[in-house]
Amino acid sequence: MTAIETFIARIQPLVGNRISTNATVRQHHAHGEGWQSPDPAAQPDVVVFARTTEEVAAIVSACHDLYLPVIPFGGGTSLEGQLTATKGGVSLDLSQMNAIPEIRPQDLSCRVQAGVTRQQLNGLLRSDGLFFAVDPGGEATLGGMCATRASGTGAVRYGTMRENVLGLTAVMADGKIIQTGGNVRKSATGYDLTGLLIGSEGTLGIITEIQARLHPLPETILGATCQFSTLADAVDTATSIIQAGLPIGRLELLDDVQMDACIRYSSLEGYRPLPTLFFELHASPASVTEQADLLREITEYHNGLSFRASASPEERTRLWKARHDAFWACMAYRQGHKGMTTDAVVPISAMTDMITLAKQDIEESGLVAPIVGHVGDGNFHTVILIPPEPDGWARAQALDHKIIQRALDLGGSISGEHGIGIAKQMFMHNQHGNDAIMVMHAIKRALDPRNILNPGMLLPAAVSP
Numbered sequence: 055m056t057a058i059e060t061f062i063a064r065i066q067p068l069v070g071n072r073i074s075t076n077a078t079v080r081q082h083h084a085h086g087e088g089w090q091s092p093d094p095a096a097q098p099d100v101v102v103f104a105r106t107t108e109e110v111a112a113i114v115s116a117c118h119d120l121y122l123p124v125i126p127f128g129g130g131t132s133l134e135g136q137l138t139a140t141k142g143g144v145s146l147d148l149s150q151m152n153a154i155p156e157i158r159p160q161d162l163s164c165r166v167q168a169g170v171t172r173q174q175l176n177g178l179l180r181s182d183g184l185f186f187a188v189d190p191g192g193e194a195t196l197g198g199m200c201a202t203r204a205s206g207t208g209a210v211r212y213g214t215m216r217e218n219v220l221g222l223t224a225v226m227a228d229g230k231i232i233q234t235g236g237n238v239r240k241s242a243t244g245y246d247l248t249g250l251l252i253g254s255e256g257t258l259g260i261i262t263e264i265q266a267r268l269h270p271l272p273e274t275i276l277g278a279t280c281q282f283s284t285l286a287d288a289v290d291t292a293t294s295i296i297q298a299g300l301p302i303g304r305l306e307l308l309d310d311v312q313m314d315a316c317i318r319y320s321s322l323e324g325y326r327p328l329p330t331l332f333f334e335l336h337a338s339p340a341s342v343t344e345q346a347d348l349l350r351e352i353t354e355y356h357n358g359l360s361f362r363a364s365a366s367p368e369e370r371t372r373l374w375k376a377r378h379d380a381f382w383a384c385m386a387y388r389q390g391h392k393g394m395t396t397d398a399v400v401p402i403s404a405m406t407d408m409i410t411l412a413k414q415d416i417e418e419s420g421l422v423a424p425i426v427g428h429v430g431d432g433n434f435h436t437v438i439l440i441p442p443e444p445d446g447w448a449r450a451q452a453l454d455h456k457i458i459q460r461a462l463d464l465g466g467s468i469s470g471e472h473g474i475g476i477a478k479q480m481f482m483h484n485q486h487g488n489d490a491i492m493v494m495h496a497i498k499r500a501l502d503p504r505n506i507l508n509p510g511m512l513l514p515a516a517v518s519p
């Protein structure tokens with residue numbers, strides 16, 4: 055019997071028909087969105103759907119005994135090749151772990167299984183006047199969001215997954231179940247294992263439950279937009295808003311090309327294909343009015359063409375749905391093109407230089423690459439549309455690398471929220487230096503000596519001294 059056959063014989067009695075070697079199921083689990091391995095063979099050999107922490111522990115324990123790779127799978131929306139089964143093995147799908155065992159309104163926290171999506175969670179929390187603030191665009195799971203240290207449009211006000219997770223239940227590489235953190239706002243009790251697992255992309259442990267931090271729904275929400283004739287004016291406005299300390303709820307930039315794509319895809323009537331900022335203010339009615347006045351003043355100072363504000367929930371939903379659909383608008387913008395996303399972050403003070411230079415790079419490349427970004431955090435994406443020509447991939451990659459290098463040169467980071475996966479590994483040395491990479495390898499070896507947890511992901515080879 056092969057190791058895979060032994061694994062199936064051991065696990066099937068536990069999970070029944072929640073195990074599959076079907077080619078379509080395996081192919082679906084071999085990739086996320088965006089970056090895809092050029093190697094079509096990089097697929098899992100088998101897919102298992104778990105429902106409890108104990109099932110996950112039994113599956114990982116079997117993989118440990120058999121030296122089989124195990125790749126956790128949440129919503130499959132990651133963008134950097136994180137689900138590529140570089141060595142085959144077992145795809146462990148956690149999307150059926152979608153129970154919400156505990157909501158604690160008085161503690162502003164809840165405990166959810168790893169397969170819960172933020173949409174599902176927020177639907178349930180609304181009646182308690184609460185919400186979970188991290189909002190990546192896709193139907194991501196909270197387990198996947200922890201594993202990629204995700205954020206989104208709310209991070210400028212409420213933080214990323216790092217700030218919104220209080221504790222975790224995780225299954226380690228040998229099948230042991232551990233709890234990290236807890237239901238408290240702060241803790242000074244040794245190494246921060248919650249922080250270590252967040253952003254580890256399935257390479258250090260499998261997250262099965264999350265103790266999440268919640269926020270009260272804002273008393274008043276005001277949506278606003280402003281269009282600009284130049285990209286620099288739009289970015290300068292965003293920088294001034296952050297530097298003025300305005301407690302903005304959301305602050306997003308769409309350049310002229312991204313606006314054109316969104317106008318077409320989401321029928322945004324009344325907007326022109328110009329650089330545009332989307333804002334949201336969250337406060338009491340009196341504070342919202344005061345903040346909106348300041349916001350308008352800042353946009354006017356930076357030559358804003360048309361500041362519009364609306365408290366109408368329908369109008370807000372329409373605008374933010376268009377923003378959340380920006381990636382799909384890009385995919386629909388040019389027939390037959392695929393997308394490659396950059397995810398650079400720079401210090402707030404370097405944002406105008408960064409985005410202006412990136413725009414120049416895009417123009418020089420001759421490619422179409424809309425810019426969209428969480429500019430309140432200094433984070434932006436270019437969705438490089440890969441032309442369906444033989445040199446399309448290489449041209450897109452050259453542009454991607456140029457923009458990443460610019461971010462590094464400006465003291466920035468190669469990823470703000472999408473993670474490293476396979477696609478960004480080659481920049482890890484430039485980002486961290488070899489000594490820090492060696493420390494990361496030491497952690498990986500200590501926690502996963504058989505290298506079964508998502509092997510080949512996140513860490514580039516260390517260069518021996």
Ligand SMILES: Cc1cc2nc3c(=O)[nH]c(=O)nc-3n(C[C@H](O)[C@H](O)[C@H](O)COP(=O)(O)OP(=O)(O)OC[C@H]3O[C@@H](n4cnc5c(N)ncnc54)[C@H](O)[C@@H]3O)c2cc1C
Nearest residue numbers: 128129130131132191195197198199201204205256261471
């Ligand atoms: C349209 C669109 C918009 C997006 N917008 C944003 C955005 O604004 N901000 C942002 O941060 N991201 C964004 N993303 C990227 C993506 O949604 C995030 O990376 C998300 O966190 C991935 O979650 P997932 O459940 O889909 O994880 P998957 O894609 O299934 O997995 C991602 C990684 O996490 C690991 N993993 C999954 N579940 C677990 C678990 N339970 N335990 C341990 N490891 C696990 C996997 O092995 C893999 O390495 C966007 C993607 C799309 C398609």
